[in-house]
Amino acid sequence: MKLELAEWSSTIEVGVPTIDAQHRQLFELAASFRGNGDQIRVLKSLAMLTEYVKVHLHEEEELMAACHYSGLEAHRLLHADFRQMLYELLENAKQMTLDEIAEEVKFLINGWFYNHILVADFAYMPSVRAKFGSTPKPT
Template identity: 35%
Template sequence: MGLVEWDSSYSVGIKEIDEQHKKLFSLFNELHGAMRKGRGSDKMSKILMEMKDYTEYHFSSEEELMEKYDYPEDDLKEQIDNHEEFVEKLNEFIEDHNKGKLTVSVEVLNFLTGWLKNHIKSVDTKMRGFFENKEL
């Protein structure tokens, strides 16, 4: 069992976005598994960079979809602000890790997974109602 498990409560009702969220869960579990097995710094760096690249791709996908369908401006701003906050924090972790100041600890994993789960359930699920009757 991974650190975070996907279930239907995380679904936003948009197949493309749900699949991207599942991939993010998979990356978090890969990072957790590597940490538990004591993988080297190079492996951790590789996973963190993949996570960074994929989250930026995913966030861009969400934001483009929201803009395309005229998602409410305040909710879009909240989404963008949340995304920027996460990327900034992830970049800090990566920079500290690369400088040898940070090992990927339970604290880092808890922040990353807590943010992901809370963000999906509190911010992303708002999309479900908005996009429910849209042709996607």
């Protein structure tokens, strides 16, 4: 069964413009994966997605640290798991078909990342609002 890619929607906006913009960008990068095209383009896109995730997760962790979020360490572990899944996909992609790569990216974004936003990211938003009000200052 082929997965359809979840689309960005206001349902998963956390209310922090920079974080929401980064989340939206990750969904857009994931949407660029299709089973057609050449393997080099797909592998470059996967490497770009992996690098973007690293930057986003780091910035998110800095924001949580600035807010003294009590769940930071647990959240960091979740991020480490996601980075590991992406690195493994990047490593295994050379032996996968383009369709398999596209399906795996969709699974990671639709499943893991989408749910992570709704549960883990929404959980630290009260700390952000308590520290900064509605919009945090850039780190």
